[in-house]
Amino acid sequence: MAVNCLTAMSHPTITSRGSEYRAIMARLNSGLRVAFGLSPSLPDSGTESWSGDDDYKVVVVSGSGTAAMEMIIANRFRPNDRVLVPTNGKFGERVAQICGSYCQVEHLNGEWGRTFDHEHMESLLSKGGFEAVLICHNETSSGITQDADAIAELCRKYSVALILDGITSVGGIEVELEKWSVEAAVVGAQKCTAGPSGIAAIAINNQFIDRCGEIRNSGQSNPAYYLDLQAALKKGADDQTPWTPAINASMGWAAALDNLRTEGLDERIARCALMANGVRNLFSDLGFELLADVEGRSDTVTAILYPEGIDDSWRKKLQDEYRTYVIGAQDHLKGKMFRIGSMGETPIPEMIEGCQRMLQCFRDCGHDLAKVDVESYFR
Ligand SMILES: Cc1ncc(COP(=O)(O)O)c(C=O)c1O
Structure with a gap:
Protein backbone atom coordinates (compact mmCIF):
# COMPACT_ATOMS: atom_id res chain seq x y z
CA MET A 1 0.00 0.00 0.00
CA ALA A 2 1.43 3.35 -1.04
CA VAL A 3 2.31 6.07 1.44
CA ASN A 4 -0.32 8.46 0.08
CA CYS A 5 -3.02 5.85 0.73
CA LEU A 6 -1.88 5.34 4.33
CA THR A 7 -1.59 9.10 4.86
CA ALA A 8 -5.06 9.68 3.45
CA MET A 9 -6.50 7.14 5.89
CA SER A 10 -4.88 8.82 8.86
CA HIS A 11 -7.11 11.90 8.42
CA PRO A 12 -9.54 12.51 11.28
CA THR A 13 -12.89 10.89 10.51
CA ILE A 14 -15.35 13.42 9.08
CA THR A 15 -19.12 13.34 8.70
CA SER A 16 -20.37 11.46 5.67
CA ARG A 17 -23.24 13.89 5.14
CA GLY A 18 -21.33 17.02 4.16
CA SER A 19 -19.67 18.47 1.08
CA GLU A 20 -16.21 17.37 2.26
CA TYR A 21 -17.21 13.71 2.05
CA ARG A 22 -19.08 14.25 -1.23
CA ALA A 23 -15.80 15.46 -2.74
CA ILE A 24 -14.06 12.26 -1.54
CA MET A 25 -16.85 10.15 -3.00
CA ALA A 26 -16.54 11.99 -6.32
CA ARG A 27 -12.79 11.27 -6.42
CA LEU A 28 -13.35 7.66 -5.44
CA ASN A 29 -16.09 7.12 -8.04
CA SER A 30 -14.08 8.70 -10.83
CA GLY A 31 -11.06 6.54 -9.88
CA LEU A 32 -13.29 3.46 -9.86
CA ARG A 33 -14.52 4.27 -13.34
CA VAL A 34 -10.87 4.29 -14.47
CA ALA A 35 -10.23 0.92 -12.79
CA PHE A 36 -13.33 -0.63 -14.39
CA GLY A 37 -12.24 0.71 -17.80
CA LEU A 38 -15.39 2.84 -18.08
CA SER A 39 -15.86 6.31 -19.56
CA PRO A 40 -14.81 9.08 -17.15
CA SER A 41 -17.18 10.67 -14.64
CA LEU A 42 -18.42 13.77 -16.43
CA PRO A 43 -16.96 16.98 -14.95
CA ASP A 44 -20.37 18.67 -15.17
CA SER A 45 -22.26 15.77 -13.62
CA GLY A 46 -22.76 17.59 -10.30
CA THR A 47 -23.15 14.92 -7.64
CA GLU A 48 -23.50 12.07 -10.14
CA SER A 49 -19.85 11.05 -10.23
CA TRP A 50 -20.92 7.37 -10.30
CA SER A 51 -21.88 7.64 -14.00
CA GLY A 52 -20.21 8.64 -17.27
CA ASP A 53 -21.53 8.62 -20.79
CA ASP A 54 -21.89 4.84 -21.00
CA ASP A 55 -24.47 2.45 -19.59
CA TYR A 56 -22.71 1.81 -16.27
CA LYS A 57 -22.76 3.22 -12.76
CA VAL A 58 -20.31 2.41 -9.97
CA VAL A 59 -21.52 1.92 -6.41
CA VAL A 60 -19.15 1.80 -3.43
CA VAL A 61 -19.89 -0.93 -0.88
CA SER A 62 -18.69 -0.71 2.72
CA GLY A 63 -17.64 -4.31 3.15
CA SER A 64 -15.13 -6.63 1.52
CA GLY A 65 -15.47 -8.06 -1.98
CA THR A 66 -17.68 -10.87 -0.70
CA ALA A 67 -20.26 -8.34 0.54
CA ALA A 68 -20.29 -6.65 -2.86
CA MET A 69 -20.79 -10.01 -4.60
CA GLU A 70 -23.60 -10.85 -2.19
CA MET A 71 -25.20 -7.46 -2.92
CA ILE A 72 -25.29 -8.25 -6.65
CA ILE A 73 -26.68 -11.75 -6.20
CA ALA A 74 -29.24 -10.95 -3.47
CA ASN A 75 -30.74 -8.08 -5.48
CA ARG A 76 -30.56 -9.52 -9.00
CA PHE A 77 -32.21 -12.94 -8.51
CA ARG A 78 -35.51 -14.24 -7.22
CA PRO A 79 -35.45 -17.39 -5.10
CA ASN A 80 -36.59 -19.52 -8.05
CA ASP A 81 -34.24 -18.06 -10.67
CA ARG A 82 -31.68 -20.52 -12.05
CA VAL A 83 -28.04 -19.56 -12.55
CA LEU A 84 -25.02 -21.39 -13.92
CA VAL A 85 -21.74 -21.14 -12.00
CA PRO A 86 -18.70 -22.92 -13.46
CA THR A 87 -15.75 -22.99 -11.04
CA ASN A 88 -12.08 -23.98 -10.91
CA GLY A 89 -11.06 -22.74 -7.48
CA LYS A 90 -12.13 -21.54 -4.06
CA PHE A 91 -13.49 -18.11 -4.98
CA GLY A 92 -15.68 -19.44 -7.77
CA GLU A 93 -16.97 -22.01 -5.30
CA ARG A 94 -17.79 -19.11 -2.99
CA VAL A 95 -19.79 -17.43 -5.77
CA ALA A 96 -21.77 -20.69 -6.12
CA GLN A 97 -22.32 -20.79 -2.33
CA ILE A 98 -23.61 -17.21 -2.25
CA CYS A 99 -25.95 -18.03 -5.15
CA GLY A 100 -27.16 -21.05 -3.19
CA SER A 101 -28.38 -18.66 -0.49
CA TYR A 102 -30.50 -16.59 -2.89
CA CYS A 103 -31.46 -18.64 -5.96
CA GLN A 104 -31.19 -22.00 -7.68
CA VAL A 105 -27.64 -22.77 -8.71
CA GLU A 106 -26.21 -25.27 -11.17
CA HIS A 107 -22.64 -25.52 -9.95
CA LEU A 108 -20.16 -26.97 -12.43
CA ASN A 109 -17.59 -27.81 -9.82
CA GLY A 110 -14.39 -28.24 -11.83
CA GLU A 111 -10.89 -29.17 -10.74
CA TRP A 112 -8.80 -26.28 -9.44
CA GLY A 113 -6.69 -24.70 -12.18
CA ARG A 114 -8.39 -26.44 -15.14
CA THR A 115 -10.03 -24.28 -17.82
CA PHE A 116 -13.83 -24.37 -18.03
CA ASP A 117 -15.52 -26.87 -20.29
CA HIS A 118 -17.33 -24.47 -22.63
CA GLU A 119 -19.04 -27.29 -24.53
CA HIS A 120 -20.62 -28.55 -21.34
CA MET A 121 -21.67 -25.02 -20.43
CA GLU A 122 -23.23 -24.59 -23.85
CA SER A 123 -25.08 -27.89 -23.66
CA LEU A 124 -26.67 -26.71 -20.39
CA LEU A 125 -27.42 -23.18 -21.57
CA SER A 126 -28.95 -24.44 -24.80
CA LYS A 127 -31.65 -26.25 -22.81
CA GLY A 128 -32.82 -22.83 -21.56
CA GLY A 129 -34.13 -21.80 -18.15
CA PHE A 130 -31.01 -19.97 -16.94
CA GLU A 131 -31.13 -16.35 -15.84
CA ALA A 132 -27.36 -15.78 -15.69
CA VAL A 133 -23.83 -17.16 -15.75
CA LEU A 134 -21.64 -16.04 -12.86
CA ILE A 135 -17.88 -16.50 -12.96
CA CYS A 136 -14.92 -15.69 -10.81
CA HIS A 137 -13.04 -13.98 -13.63
CA ASN A 138 -9.58 -14.33 -12.12
CA GLU A 139 -9.44 -17.31 -9.77
CA THR A 140 -6.90 -16.24 -7.17
CA SER A 141 -6.81 -19.60 -5.39
CA SER A 142 -5.55 -21.49 -8.45
CA GLY A 143 -4.03 -18.74 -10.62
CA ILE A 144 -6.31 -19.02 -13.62
CA THR A 145 -8.13 -16.37 -15.65
CA GLN A 146 -11.30 -17.44 -17.41
CA ASP A 147 -11.82 -16.82 -21.11
CA ALA A 148 -14.41 -14.09 -20.57
CA ASP A 149 -14.62 -13.32 -24.30
CA ALA A 150 -15.82 -16.83 -25.10
CA ILE A 151 -18.14 -16.98 -22.09
CA ALA A 152 -19.62 -13.60 -23.01
CA GLU A 153 -20.36 -14.94 -26.49
CA LEU A 154 -22.18 -17.93 -25.00
CA CYS A 155 -24.19 -15.60 -22.76
CA ARG A 156 -25.19 -13.46 -25.71
CA LYS A 157 -26.12 -16.51 -27.79
CA TYR A 158 -28.46 -17.84 -25.10
CA SER A 159 -29.62 -14.42 -23.82
CA VAL A 160 -28.46 -14.84 -20.26
CA ALA A 161 -26.82 -12.24 -18.06
CA LEU A 162 -23.07 -12.35 -17.34
CA ILE A 163 -21.86 -11.41 -13.86
CA LEU A 164 -18.21 -11.23 -12.82
CA ASP A 165 -16.32 -11.54 -9.59
CA GLY A 166 -13.56 -9.22 -10.82
CA ILE A 167 -11.97 -8.89 -7.40
CA THR A 168 -8.47 -9.75 -8.65
CA SER A 169 -8.91 -8.81 -12.31
CA VAL A 170 -10.34 -5.27 -12.35
CA GLY A 171 -7.37 -2.89 -12.44
CA GLY A 172 -4.84 -5.63 -13.21
CA ILE A 173 -6.11 -7.57 -16.22
CA GLU A 174 -8.12 -6.47 -19.24
CA VAL A 175 -11.79 -6.35 -18.21
CA GLU A 176 -14.17 -5.22 -20.96
CA LEU A 177 -17.53 -4.68 -19.35
CA GLU A 178 -19.20 -3.10 -22.37
CA LYS A 179 -17.76 -5.45 -24.99
CA TRP A 180 -18.75 -8.50 -22.92
CA SER A 181 -22.13 -6.96 -21.99
CA VAL A 182 -21.42 -7.68 -18.34
CA GLU A 183 -24.42 -6.76 -16.20
CA ALA A 184 -22.49 -6.46 -12.97
CA ALA A 185 -18.91 -6.83 -11.74
CA VAL A 186 -17.12 -6.48 -8.41
CA VAL A 187 -13.74 -5.01 -7.55
CA GLY A 188 -12.09 -5.37 -4.13
CA ALA A 189 -9.97 -2.45 -2.93
CA GLN A 190 -7.04 -4.39 -1.51
CA LYS A 191 -6.11 -6.29 -4.65
CA CYS A 192 -5.20 -4.77 -8.04
CA THR A 193 -5.96 -1.20 -6.94
CA ALA A 194 -3.68 -1.47 -3.87
CA GLY A 195 -6.23 0.12 -1.54
CA PRO A 196 -7.23 -0.79 2.01
CA SER A 197 -9.25 -3.89 2.90
CA GLY A 198 -12.90 -3.82 3.95
CA ILE A 199 -14.24 -1.75 1.06
CA ALA A 200 -15.32 -2.80 -2.44
CA ALA A 201 -17.39 -1.55 -5.37
CA ILE A 202 -19.70 -2.80 -8.05
CA ALA A 203 -20.15 -1.63 -11.64
CA ILE A 204 -23.70 -2.24 -12.87
CA ASN A 205 -25.44 -1.49 -16.14
CA ASN A 206 -28.94 -0.15 -16.73
CA GLN A 207 -30.28 -3.60 -17.57
CA PHE A 208 -29.15 -4.80 -14.15
CA ILE A 209 -30.64 -1.78 -12.42
CA ASP A 210 -33.95 -2.13 -14.26
CA ARG A 211 -34.18 -5.86 -13.56
CA CYS A 212 -33.48 -5.40 -9.84
CA GLY A 213 -36.21 -2.71 -9.74
CA GLU A 214 -38.73 -4.96 -11.50
CA ILE A 215 -38.00 -7.82 -9.12
CA ARG A 216 -38.42 -5.55 -6.11
CA ASN A 217 -41.68 -4.09 -7.44
CA SER A 218 -43.07 -7.53 -8.19
CA GLY A 219 -42.69 -8.44 -4.52
CA GLN A 220 -40.59 -11.50 -5.40
CA SER A 221 -37.20 -10.23 -4.29
CA ASN A 222 -34.92 -11.86 -1.77
CA PRO A 223 -34.66 -10.13 1.59
CA ALA A 224 -31.93 -7.47 1.75
CA TYR A 225 -31.45 -4.51 4.04
CA TYR A 226 -27.84 -3.37 4.50
CA LEU A 227 -27.03 -4.56 0.97
CA ASP A 228 -30.29 -3.34 -0.57
CA LEU A 229 -29.50 -1.99 -4.05
CA GLN A 230 -32.57 0.28 -4.08
CA ALA A 231 -31.30 2.08 -0.97
CA ALA A 232 -27.84 2.47 -2.54
CA LEU A 233 -29.35 3.80 -5.80
CA LYS A 234 -31.43 6.40 -3.98
CA LYS A 235 -28.34 7.91 -2.35
CA GLY A 236 -25.80 7.25 -5.11
CA ALA A 237 -27.07 10.01 -7.38
CA ASP A 238 -26.17 12.46 -4.63
CA ASP A 239 -22.62 11.06 -4.14
CA GLN A 240 -23.83 9.57 -0.87
CA THR A 241 -24.29 6.13 0.64
CA PRO A 242 -27.42 4.98 2.52
CA TRP A 243 -25.54 4.09 5.71
CA THR A 244 -22.37 5.53 7.24
CA PRO A 245 -19.68 4.45 4.78
CA ALA A 246 -16.17 3.23 5.63
CA ILE A 247 -15.04 6.86 5.66
CA ASN A 248 -11.30 6.50 6.22
CA ALA A 249 -11.08 3.46 3.96
CA SER A 250 -12.70 5.48 1.17
CA MET A 251 -10.17 8.27 1.69
CA GLY A 252 -7.36 5.71 1.33
CA TRP A 253 -8.92 4.03 -1.66
CA ALA A 254 -9.45 7.35 -3.45
CA ALA A 255 -5.71 8.04 -2.99
CA ALA A 256 -4.76 4.56 -4.22
CA LEU A 257 -6.96 5.06 -7.28
CA ASP A 258 -5.22 8.39 -7.94
CA ASN A 259 -2.02 6.34 -8.22
CA LEU A 260 -3.69 4.04 -10.73
CA ARG A 261 -4.83 7.03 -12.76
CA THR A 262 -1.28 8.46 -12.68
CA GLU A 263 0.27 5.18 -13.76
CA GLY A 264 -2.47 4.59 -16.37
C1 LIG B 1 -11.18 -13.67 -6.76
C2 LIG B 1 -11.59 -13.39 -5.36
N1 LIG B 1 -12.90 -13.36 -5.07
C3 LIG B 1 -13.33 -13.10 -3.83
C4 LIG B 1 -12.46 -12.88 -2.80
C5 LIG B 1 -12.98 -12.54 -1.45
O1 LIG B 1 -12.82 -11.19 -1.26
P1 LIG B 1 -12.89 -10.54 0.19
O2 LIG B 1 -11.98 -11.34 1.05
O3 LIG B 1 -12.44 -9.13 -0.06
O4 LIG B 1 -14.30 -10.63 0.64
C6 LIG B 1 -11.09 -12.90 -3.04
C7 LIG B 1 -10.11 -12.68 -1.96
O5 LIG B 1 -8.97 -13.00 -2.05
C8 LIG B 1 -10.64 -13.17 -4.36
O6 LIG B 1 -9.34 -13.21 -4.64
Missing part, protein backbone atom coordinates in the same frame (compact mmCIF):
# COMPACT_ATOMS: atom_id res chain seq x y z
CA LEU A 265 -4.70 1.51 -16.52
CA ASP A 266 -3.00 0.10 -19.63
CA GLU A 267 0.44 0.66 -18.12
CA ARG A 268 -0.58 -1.06 -14.87
CA ILE A 269 -2.03 -4.01 -16.78
CA ALA A 270 1.20 -4.23 -18.80
CA ARG A 271 3.35 -4.14 -15.62
CA CYS A 272 1.28 -6.93 -14.01
CA ALA A 273 1.64 -9.00 -17.20
CA LEU A 274 5.40 -8.42 -17.38
CA MET A 275 5.87 -9.48 -13.76
CA ALA A 276 3.61 -12.55 -14.07
CA ASN A 277 5.34 -13.57 -17.29
CA GLY A 278 8.73 -13.27 -15.57
CA VAL A 279 7.58 -15.34 -12.59
CA ARG A 280 6.05 -18.04 -14.82
CA ASN A 281 9.14 -18.36 -17.02
CA LEU A 282 11.63 -18.18 -14.16
CA PHE A 283 10.01 -20.89 -12.07
CA SER A 284 9.14 -23.09 -15.07
CA ASP A 285 12.74 -22.92 -16.33
CA LEU A 286 13.90 -24.01 -12.90
CA GLY A 287 11.68 -27.08 -13.04
CA PHE A 288 8.75 -25.95 -10.90
CA GLU A 289 5.25 -26.98 -11.93
CA LEU A 290 2.53 -24.34 -12.27
CA LEU A 291 -0.98 -25.36 -11.23
CA ALA A 292 -3.07 -23.57 -13.87
CA ASP A 293 -3.62 -24.79 -17.41
CA VAL A 294 -1.18 -23.01 -19.69
CA GLU A 295 -3.86 -21.26 -21.78
CA GLY A 296 -5.46 -19.60 -18.76
CA ARG A 297 -2.53 -18.55 -16.57
CA SER A 298 -3.29 -15.39 -14.67
CA ASP A 299 -1.33 -12.15 -14.95
CA THR A 300 -2.08 -11.13 -11.36
CA VAL A 301 -1.33 -14.34 -9.45
CA THR A 302 0.81 -17.38 -10.17
CA ALA A 303 0.19 -20.65 -8.34
CA ILE A 304 3.34 -22.78 -8.08
CA LEU A 305 3.52 -26.34 -6.72
CA TYR A 306 6.24 -27.11 -4.21
CA PRO A 307 8.90 -29.48 -5.46
CA GLU A 308 9.26 -32.89 -3.81
CA GLY A 309 10.48 -32.56 -0.20
CA ILE A 310 9.43 -28.90 0.30
CA ASP A 311 6.38 -27.74 2.24
CA ASP A 312 5.06 -24.61 3.96
CA SER A 313 8.05 -24.54 6.35
CA TRP A 314 9.78 -22.86 3.36
CA ARG A 315 7.34 -19.96 3.61
CA LYS A 316 8.00 -19.62 7.34
CA LYS A 317 11.76 -19.55 6.77
CA LEU A 318 11.31 -17.01 3.98
CA GLN A 319 9.31 -14.81 6.32
CA ASP A 320 11.57 -15.20 9.36
CA GLU A 321 14.96 -15.06 7.68
CA TYR A 322 14.33 -13.08 4.50
CA ARG A 323 11.47 -10.83 5.67
CA THR A 324 9.63 -11.85 2.53
CA TYR A 325 5.96 -12.78 2.55
CA VAL A 326 4.45 -15.21 0.10
CA ILE A 327 0.92 -16.53 0.35
CA GLY A 328 0.28 -20.27 0.67
CA ALA A 329 -2.56 -22.33 -0.76
CA GLN A 330 -6.11 -22.98 0.41
CA ASP A 331 -8.21 -26.03 1.22
CA HIS A 332 -6.94 -29.33 -0.26
CA LEU A 333 -3.82 -27.65 -1.71
CA LYS A 334 -2.62 -26.27 1.63
CA GLY A 335 1.07 -27.07 2.13
CA LYS A 336 1.44 -28.20 -1.48
CA MET A 337 1.68 -24.89 -3.25
CA PHE A 338 2.52 -21.19 -2.92
CA ARG A 339 1.23 -18.18 -4.82
CA ILE A 340 3.03 -15.07 -6.05
CA GLY A 341 0.92 -11.98 -6.57
CA SER A 342 1.84 -9.59 -9.38
CA MET A 343 -0.88 -7.02 -8.84
CA GLY A 344 -1.27 -3.57 -7.35
CA GLU A 345 1.69 -1.26 -6.98
CA THR A 346 4.52 -3.80 -6.62
CA PRO A 347 7.51 -2.29 -8.47
CA ILE A 348 9.45 -4.57 -10.81
CA PRO A 349 12.73 -4.29 -8.79
CA GLU A 350 10.83 -5.49 -5.70
CA MET A 351 9.55 -8.51 -7.61
CA ILE A 352 13.11 -9.29 -8.78
CA GLU A 353 14.46 -9.01 -5.24
CA GLY A 354 11.59 -11.16 -3.92
CA CYS A 355 12.25 -13.89 -6.48
CA GLN A 356 15.98 -13.89 -5.68
CA ARG A 357 15.20 -14.36 -1.99
CA MET A 358 12.69 -17.14 -2.73
CA LEU A 359 15.23 -19.05 -4.81
CA GLN A 360 17.92 -18.64 -2.17
CA CYS A 361 15.52 -19.87 0.48
CA PHE A 362 14.73 -22.97 -1.63
CA ARG A 363 18.50 -23.63 -1.81
CA ASP A 364 18.76 -23.19 1.97
CA CYS A 365 16.03 -25.84 2.31
CA GLY A 366 18.20 -28.27 0.35
CA HIS A 367 16.50 -27.90 -3.03
CA ASP A 368 19.16 -27.74 -5.70
CA LEU A 369 18.57 -24.94 -8.20
CA ALA A 370 20.62 -23.82 -11.17
CA LYS A 371 22.11 -20.33 -11.00
CA VAL A 372 20.01 -17.98 -13.11
CA ASP A 373 19.99 -14.29 -13.96
CA VAL A 374 16.66 -13.45 -12.30
CA GLU A 375 16.67 -9.88 -13.54
CA SER A 376 16.75 -11.00 -17.17
CA TYR A 377 13.27 -12.52 -16.74
CA PHE A 378 11.74 -9.14 -15.98
CA ARG A 379 12.86 -7.03 -18.95
